[in-house]
Amino acid sequence: MALYTNFQLNNVMKILATVQNKGGVGKTTICRLLCEYLCRKNKRVLGIDLDSQCNFSRRFLTMEIDNTDLDGVLPPIHPDFDEKEDSNWDGRSSSADIFYSGQAMPYPTRIKGLEIMPGNGTLLRAVELVRADDVKEKVHDRLHAFLCNEDVQSLYDVVIIDTSPSKGPLTISAMRAATHIIIPTTMEPQTIEGLHGMLQLWRRETKRRRRGEELKIIGILPNMFRKGVALHDGLYHTLANDPGIVDLLMPNKLGLRIAFAESDHPMSEPKSVFDLAEKDPARIEAEIVCEHILEKIFS
Numbered sequence: 001m002a003l004y005t006n007f008q009l010n011n012v013m014k015i016l017a018t019v020q021n022k023g024g025v026g027k028t029t030i031c032r033l034l035c036e037y038l039c040r041k042n043k044r045v046l047g048i049d050l051d052s053q054c055n056f057s058r059r060f061l062t063m064e065i066d067n068t069d070l071d072g073v074l075p076p077i078h079p080d081f082d083e084k085e086d087s088n089w090d091g092r093s094s095s096a097d098i099f100y101s102g103q104a105m106p107y108p109t110r111i112k113g114l115e116i117m118p119g120n121g122t123l124l125r126a127v128e129l130v131r132a133d134d135v136k137e138k139v140h141d142r143l144h145a146f147l148c149n150e151d152v153q154s155l156y157d158v159v160i161i162d163t164s165p166s167k168g169p170l171t172i173s174a175m176r177a178a179t180h181i182i183i184p185t186t187m188e189p190q191t192i193e194g195l196h197g198m199l200q201l202w203r204r205e206t207k208r209r210r211r212g213e214e215l216k217i218i219g220i221l222p223n224m225f226r227k228g229v230a231l232h233d234g235l236y237h238t239l240a241n242d243p244g245i246v247d248l249l250m251p252n253k254l255g256l257r258i259a260f261a262e263s264d265h266p267m268s269e270p271k272s273v274f275d276l277a278e279k280d281p282a283r284i285e286a287e288i289v290c291e292h293i294l295e296k297i298f299s
Ligand SMILES: Nc1ncnc2c1ncn2[C@@H]1O[C@H](COP(=O)(O)OP(=O)(O)OP(=O)(O)O)[C@@H](O)[C@H]1O
Pocket: 022, 023, 024, 025, 026, 027, 028, 029, 030, 051, 053, 055, 163, 164, 165, 223, 224, 225, 254, 255, 256, 257, 258, 259, 260, 261, 262, 264
């Protein structure tokens, strides 16, 4: 895929990032569900993994372990790689390349319509360590510039970006590139604290944009919710009574359901919650949430 050429989005391709600096709240899960759902609705989807843990990549590709780095995860060799013809390429491509060279090759997946730009653990961690003086040019603005590429905009209807549990440079680059964000949240005190930090970041980002190009928030998505649990009901009630938050709460929730975790397993059958029985509560909840997001993005 070619180097970026201009810095305009065409207003047709939508770019959705899931962000929340607390870990384990469902960022990757909602990205994965959306990829599956949007492809079933005939959208052409590009998933971008900006998290060095590479959980999102692993849902769709067989990632490899990098033996040179304790936490290293590598994308597989790209199916289009030809050793004889591509002598200047090691055959792997990752989202980190966007920040190093502005070029990256998405991978096809088993799902029709879905391509994935996987992470590379070591390289993404290095991107986060860019010096403060260089961070704007080398990280914050890079993903936006890449997605402004005319080729990218002609190939996809929606880009889904998964981020790490942080407010670091890569999360900022995702927010700068995004047209929409979602903030998944579990009903726990520390996660709610993280939520306020993300809302500040969203307000800051949307203020610096031109009129008409504001960063839209689809909403705060309560995840792993258990009705009848005093902590969950109580914290939800607090959010619903906070005038600064209530309008941002999504109308639906995802409950704590083993089916969502099970579908992460490589041997799981069916592979997607959308292939569970039509009346399965996990499938119904996921469809309601994803349909709401689809309508919001394209409204
Ligand atoms: N609604 C749910 N019910 C049950 N399990 C869930 C639900 N949502 C997510 N999970 C499980 O919880 C774990 C954390 O979810 P996930 O990886 O999506 O969070 P994350 O915010 O991406 O985490 P990180 O910040 O580490 O990237 C995963 O094992 C996932 O399968």
